Amino acid sequence: MRELQAAAITDAVSRLAKEACYFLPKDVVDKFDSALESEESETGRDILRQLRENVSIADAEEVPLCQDTGFTVVFMEIGQDVHVTGGDLNEAVNEGVKRGYEEGYLRKSMVTQPFGERKNTGDNTPAIIHSSIVPGEQVKITLLPKGGGAENMSALAMLKPSQGRQGVVDFVLNTISNAGPNACPPLIIGVGVGGSFDKVTYLAKKAILRDVGSRNPEPHLAELEDELERRANDLGIGPMGMGGRTTVMDVFVEEYPTHIAALPVGVNIQCHSARHKEVVL
Amino acid sequence: MSEKRITTPLTEEAIADLHSGDRVLISGKILTGRDAAHKRLVELVEKGEPLPVALGGQIIYFVGPSPAKPGQVIGSAGPTTSGRMDSYSPVLLELGLKGMIGKGYRNQEVRDALIKHKAVYFGAIGGAAALIARRISSAKVIAYEDLGAEAIRELEVEDFPAVVVNDIYGGDAYQEGRAKFERKEATGT
Incomplete structure (x- = not known):
């Protein structure tokens, strides 16, 4: 059994927070460049140039x-042969968030009592932590700073199984259409299909971490991704909603088996500032 | 298509010359405020008490900047979603506010108030926050310091890039831009 100090997790999270907020992933930057070539709207190109x-x-x-x-x-994939010592794992993550946001001059946006006093916690904690146990003796940490504007336009539907693929397509496109300029297009769309009420939104959130240009290895999902990407761009919303061909940078779909009575669909919307960073300890 | 240069405070003539879809560069002093500051301002108006800032001819930028690094005037400072201010904006427009900068849709009530009170809604580029910060030459908190990132600031801006979304003629750059590029089979429903 490998031992890993909680302090090492704090250090890693602190660094990931800063780096994620300063440096956009290369696949996203490359997509800005290619969109600049293909965008037909002059205002759209001007916005892409400024981005x-x-x-x-x-x-x-x-x-x-x-x-x-x-x-x-924060997503953690924790190897089952790792023993975290020297502190509480979740506290170590939150300490890393607190330190990273303070040292990195990052804005603190978390408030308590959402429908009440809405008091800022002052250090951006608590983090939203998703942990899973996997084989091995490493810990993979992925940090995703997720802006409020795009998150607010995300949506969940518990469809009837009879609505099928068409129901999924319609719900995803309607969600993107409703989001319009509010979510800061060009967007990355994470779609979860199946599982339960909670599982489907988790799948959608995980999906936005995929590299722009990648496709699900399952042919029926890759085909759906292609269709959704094309039709989302046909909506004409364009960069910052001012009209144009580049409404989404990509659409990613993940699925999971579900109940005989269910067809859950989750759509997590990611803005063009599609920040995330990961490390393996 | 080139940008129109405008300076604050906004005059009636300058506003009359702005049309939805126009790209503009804004220079001069502008105010900042978002959810919490708007809530307080409107509460004062409802109580008939004086406001801590004069709104006549002014532009409010919906922004909650990140903390400034040492040597910086202001941290990253892009627009936030304007729709959250929809319930407050008509009250401030009635008091003489002439412009708002944010991102995203405004509701019908705000769009009607813009026409009625001859004011303009500008869209800035969400997420272009480091670039916009470079167009801000000074920033000082002038009210509600306790709100931190949400305090009301007075900014001096130079060539702040934005697009006219809603003008005084009922134009809407989001609807018009989208209509121009939409391919109808997209929704298929």
């Missing part, structure tokens, strides 16, 4: 790409 320049400034100055540095979502 590209924003990436360069944030990178050079090590400042947040977007002032909304999000809820801090």
Whole structure:
């Protein structure tokens, strides 16, 4: 059994928070560049150019790409042969968030009592932590700062099984259409299909972590991803909703077996500031 | 299509010349405020008490910046979603507010109030927060310091990039832009 100090997890989370908020993943930046070539709207191209320049400034100055540095979502895949010592694992993650957001000049956006006093916790904790146990003796940590604007336009539907594939397509496109400019397009769309009320939104959230341009290895899902991407871009919403061909950068679909009575669909919307960073300890 | 340069405070003539879809560069002093500050301002208006800021001719930018690093005037400072201010904006427009900068849809009530009170809603580029920060040459908190990122600030901006979304003629850049590029078979329903 391998031992891993809780302090090492705190250090890693702190660093991931800063790096995720300053440096946009390469697959997303490359997509900005290719969209600049294909976008037909002049205003759309102008916006994409400014987004590209924003990436360069944030990178050079090590400042947040977007002032909304999000809820801090942390996925941990914990090897079953790892023993975390020297502290509480979840506290170690939250300590890392607190330190990273303070040291990195990141905005603290978490408030208590959502329909009441809404008092800022002051350090962006608590993080939204998803842990899973996997084989092996390593810990993989993925940190996803998730902005409020795009999260607010995400949606869940418990469809009837008879609505089938068409029902899924309609719900995803309607969700993107309703989001329009609010969610900061061009978007990345994570779609979960199946499982339960909770599982389906988890699948959707995990899906937005995939690389732009990747396809689900299951042919029927890859085909759905292609169709959704094409039809979402036919909506005409365009960069920041001002009209154009680039409404989504990509659509990713993940599925899970479900109940005989159920067809849950979750759509998690990610803005163009599609930040995430991972490390394996 | 080139940008129109405008300066604050906004005059009637400048506003009359702005049309949905116009790209603009804004210079001068603007105010900031988002959910919590709007709530307080409207509560004061309802109680008939004076506001801590004068709104006549001004622009409010819906933003909650990230903390400034040492040597920076302001941290990253892109727009937040404007729809959350919809229930407050008509009250402030009635008091003479002439412009708002944010991102995303406004409701019918706000769009009607813009026409009635001759004011404009601008869309800034959400997520271009590091770039926008470079167009801000000074920032000072002028009210509600206890709100932190949500305090009301006065910013001096130079060539702040935005697009006219809703003008005084009922134009809407989101609807018009989308209609131009939509391929109808998209929704298929």
